[in-house]
Amino acid sequence: MDGATMPLRLASLVLASLPLVALAQNDPVEDLLAKMSLEEKIGQLSQLSIQNTLTGPVIDQGEPTQMPVTLVGSVLGASSAQATRQLQEQVINGSRLRIPLLFAYDVVHGFRTVFPVPLALASAWDPDLAQRTARVAAIEATASGVHWTFAPMVDISRDPRWGRVVEGAGEDPFLGSALAAALVHGFKGSGAPDISSMLATAKHFVAYGAAEGGRDYNVADLSERTLREVYLPPFQAAVAAGVDAIMPAFNELAGVPMNSHTALLTGLLRKQWGFAGLLVSDFNAVWELGPQGIAATPADTARLAFNAGVDIEMASQSYRQHLPTLVRNGQVSRKNLDDAVRRVLKAKQRLGLFDDPYRYSDEARERASQLTPQHRALAREAAQKSIVLLKNNDALLPLSKQPGKVLVVGSLASDASATIGPWAGAAHPEDSVTVLQGLRNALAPGTQITYLPGASPISQHLQDITLVEKVARDSDLIIAVLGETAEQSGESHSRADLGLPGGQIALLGSLLKTGKPLVIVLMNGRPLVLDASVQQAHALLETWFLGSETGNAVADVLFGDVNPSGKLPMTFPRHVGQIPIYYAHKNTGRPPSGDGSYASAYIDVPWTPLYPFGFGLSYTSFSYSSPRLSHTRLASTQTLGVEVTVTNTGKRAGDEIVQLYLRDDVASVTRPVRRLRGFRKIYLAPGESRSVSFSLDQRDFALLDEHFSPKVEAGSFTVFVGPDSTTTNQAHFEVSDKRQLPIPGQSVPVAVLD
Numbered sequence: 135m136d137g138a139t140m141p142l143r144l145a146s147l148v149l150a151s152l153p154l155v156a157l158a159q160n161d162p163v164e165d166l167l168a169k170m171s172l173e174e175k176i177g178q179l180s181q182l183s184i185q186n187t188l189t190g191p192v193i194d195q196g197e198p199t200q201m202p203v204t205l206v207g208s209v210l211g212a213s214s215a216q217a218t219r220q221l222q223e224q225v226i227n228g229s230r231l232r233i234p235l236l237f238a239y240d241v242v243h244g245f246r247t248v249f250p251v252p253l254a255l256a257s258a259w260d261p262d263l264a265q266r267t268a269r270v271a272a273i274e275a276t277a278s279g280v281h282w283t284f285a286p287m288v289d290i291s292r293d294p295r296w297g298r299v300v301e302g303a304g305e306d307p308f309l310g311s312a313l314a315a316a317l318v319h320g321f322k323g324s325g326a327p328d329i330s331s332m333l334a335t336a337k338h339f340v341a342y343g344a345a346e347g348g349r350d351y352n353v354a355d356l357s358e359r360t361l362r363e364v365y366l367p368p369f370q371a372a373v374a375a376g377v378d379a380i381m382p383a384f385n386e387l388a389g390v391p392m393n394s395h396t397a398l399l400t401g402l403l404r405k406q407w408g409f410a411g412l413l414v415s416d417f418n419a420v421w422e423l424g425p426q427g428i429a430a431t432p433a434d435t436a437r438l439a440f441n442a443g444v445d446i447e448m449a450s451q452s453y454r455q456h457l458p459t460l461v462r463n464g465q466v467s468r469k470n471l472d473d474a475v476r477r478v479l480k481a482k483q484r485l486g487l488f489d490d491p492y493r494y495s496d497e498a499r500e501r502a503s504q505l506t507p508q509h510r511a512l513a514r515e516a517a518q519k520s521i522v523l524l525k526n527n528d529a530l531l532p533l534s535k536q537p538g539k540v541l542v543v544g545s546l547a548s549d550a551s552a553t554i555g556p557w558a559g560a561a562h563p564e565d566s567v568t569v570l571q572g573l574r575n576a577l578a579p580g581t582q583i584t585y586l587p588g589a590s591p592i593s594q595h596l597q598d599i600t601l602v603e604k605v606a607r608d609s610d611l612i613i614a615v616l617g618e619t620a621e622q623s624g625e626s627h628s629r630a631d632l633g634l635p636g637g638q639i640a641l642l643g644s645l646l647k648t649g650k651p652l653v654i655v656l657m658n659g660r661p662l663v664l665d666a667s668v669q670q671a672h673a674l675l676e677t678w679f680l681g682s683e684t685g686n687a688v689a690d691v692l693f694g695d696v697n698p699s700g701k702l703p704m705t706f707p708r709h710v711g712q713i714p715i716y717y718a719h720k721n722t723g724r725p726p727s728g729d730g731s732y733a734s735a736y737i738d739v740p741w742t743p744l745y746p747f748g749f750g751l752s753y754t755s756f757s758y759s760s761p762r763l764s765h766t767r768l769a770s771t772q773t774l775g776v777e778v779t780v781t782n783t784g785k786r787a788g789d790e791i792v793q794l795y796l797r798d799d800v801a802s803v804t805r806p807v808r809r810l811r812g813f814r815k816i817y818l819a820p821g822e823s824r825s826v827s828f829s830l831d832q833r834d835f836a837l838l839d840e841h842f843s844p845k846v847e848a849g850s851f852t853v854f855v856g857p858d859s860t861t862t863n864q865a866h867f868e869v870s871d872k873r874q875l876p877i878p879g880q881s882v883p884v885a886v887l888d
């Protein structure tokens with residue numbers, strides 16, 4: 135019998151009969167739970183999108199229905215102190231038990247101050263920087279009443295056709311895991327009840343980035359080994375970092391939709407990893423179990439999702455409509471329901487909302503904390519460090535700030551929306567510094583700058599191309615800002631053709647004819663296929679979508695106030711036909727790098743990437759000594775020391791991201807030709823040398839054997855240390871014995887699909 139169905143007088147008699155010790159131990163959450171009706175409990179497991187609350191239609195099994203906000207436990211999308219306070223007041227004053235709302239929002243790479251999109255930030259290979267940006271995002275968002283962010287997005291992807299690569303950390307689980315943990319720490323800060331601490335969500339669980347064909351929402355169908363070695367680790371890292379929620383993805387995995395995947399949601403996350411946080415579906419994903427063909431009725435979608443482990447339904451309302459009946463007819467257990475509601479109430483308790491439901495919605499703090507000079511300075515630093523120099527023929531860059539007459543061309547140069555990219559929080563594009571503005575800010579007064587859009591990514595139309603060619607011929611320098619708009623990247627924006635879209639290639643052809651010094655500044659949300667004409671530019675700068683300080687950061691690098699240090703977190707293919715293409719590939723029995731024609735390669739395109747994972751140039755140069763190892767042979771329980779000396783052999787100071795890769799040369803299962811197992815960013819003055827050291831242990835030597843049992847096997851290993859994933863700077867060592875693991879400190883996922 136639920137609390138509210140028991141007459142209050144009888145309930146008070148029951149309570150009075152409890153021994154004092156029981157009363158003394160009463161937990162407010164348990165007290166509340168005992169009072170809640172079934173509908174009130176299920177309301178806590180329902181979330182509404184802001185545009186669908188109050189009077190707006192709610193997507194409910196595909197049909198618009200109305201829904202008062204007092205019947206749900208959380209709301210998605212309220213993004214101001216005023217709006218969150220207003221909604222909170224409605225719930226506190228308009229509901230029987232006055233349970234505060236949780237306000238959720240996609241605070242992915244900033245709130246009002248926007249930082250580089252995650253794929254850009256991953257190019258900085260700087261977990262501390264990532265954590266600092268997430269901390270500022272949380273400070274700004276919580277002042278507006280946001281309790282819960284649906285970030286970090288930790289999906290690994292090896293397919294740039296997928297629009298959402300922009301939101302993640304690229305192709306590598308080691309780099310991705312380091313950044314996942316850093317972002318979780320940043321969003322949480324010192325943790326509740328600090329009012330700048332937000333609940334963080336690792337999404338989208340799991341293998342969403344393996345969508346077949348790179349087509350968003352498509353099926354993921356991959357081996358258990360790849361699931362465990364590539365797609366699960368960043369979620370493990372997020373759980374170890376204390377993430378508060380996990381969001382099952384839209385996709386199915388090998389025939390089982392993630393929102394009804396009991397083995398992974400309950401079997402792995404809850405039972406094996408011990409994850410005690412919230413599981414929140416993605417938007418209509420519960421309802422989508424119908425179109426996915428595993429639920430015959432809306433009630434089935436609610437039953438399947440809830441029994442698989444999904445606590446909260448985000449936008450569709452299957453839970454609210456059908457769970458009451460499912461609980462009453464025993465198809466959903468009351469215990470599981472109470473466990474889910476308890477997790478929601480405990481999250482609210484942790485945030486201090488039962489003490490003060492309005493503590494986060496603070497208009498004064500909101501005004502004082504957003505877009506401050508300090509936050510802008512961090513945005514500029516993050517943007518500078520996210521820029522990757524891909525090409526710099528004849529050391530054209532850095533440019534003089536008095537380069538003569540400058541032509542800036544390409545519609546993206548003045549596109550403020552492009553600077554903030556997809557999922558830009560509560561940003562106002564007009565707060566952003568465009569590339570054109572940044573150039574104007576930096577160039578010497580009196581420099582003649584002409585800006586002509588010329589072409590855009592969204593139209594084949596060429597604008598004033600005759601004028602563009604005339605001005606180009608009369609200029610001393612051309613800066614072409616080319617790439618994608620923010621809308622050509624992100625959710626439901628997959629592309630089958632990764633070339634420069636619209637009329638940009640045609641524009642480029644016109645510019646190249648002039649023979650003038652040409653710098654291309656790329657603004658894009660994914661690795662692109664940069665065709666021959668792009669390759670003819672003298673200099674090529676990958677700037678992604680850099681956020682509020684885009685223009686200033688691009689100028690800082692172009693004119694040499696900052697020496698670029700970014701390295702690619704994702705491989706750039708030569709041709710879309712090479713996809714999936716990634717550095718941690720297998721050697722095969724006929725290695726593509728082998729000679730002869732019977733090798734695993736193409737007859738029409740080189741098999742190698744255009745730009746490899748980890749690649750990025752500098753305005754200076756660095757040399758590496760051969761790796762020095764503490765052992766040439768060691769036991770599996772020992773730690774291997776690896777040391778290299780890096781020297782700045784150029785004339786400018788600069789940062790270098792030193793990367794360490796490891797290959798298990800022979801094992802009981804095939805292993806990638808190399809895997810990233812360490813990275814370190816160092817700053818060197820011209821001529822300066824520094825020793826950089828790493829240590830490797832059983833967690834690095836380990837593999838999952840053919841039965842997915844974690845172990846270290848005896849045998850030879852090769853360690854590579856260098857500037858990117860193609861380095862041949864190597865040394866060899868042997869592990870002398872084999873050992874069964876669990877790997878200490880890691881809840882290693884064991885068989886998840888059995």
Ligand code: GLC
Pocket residue numbers: 210240284337416417625
């Ligand atoms: C979207 C996205 C998810 C986001 C959610 C709420 O469909 O898949 O990443 O958190 O809806 O906006």
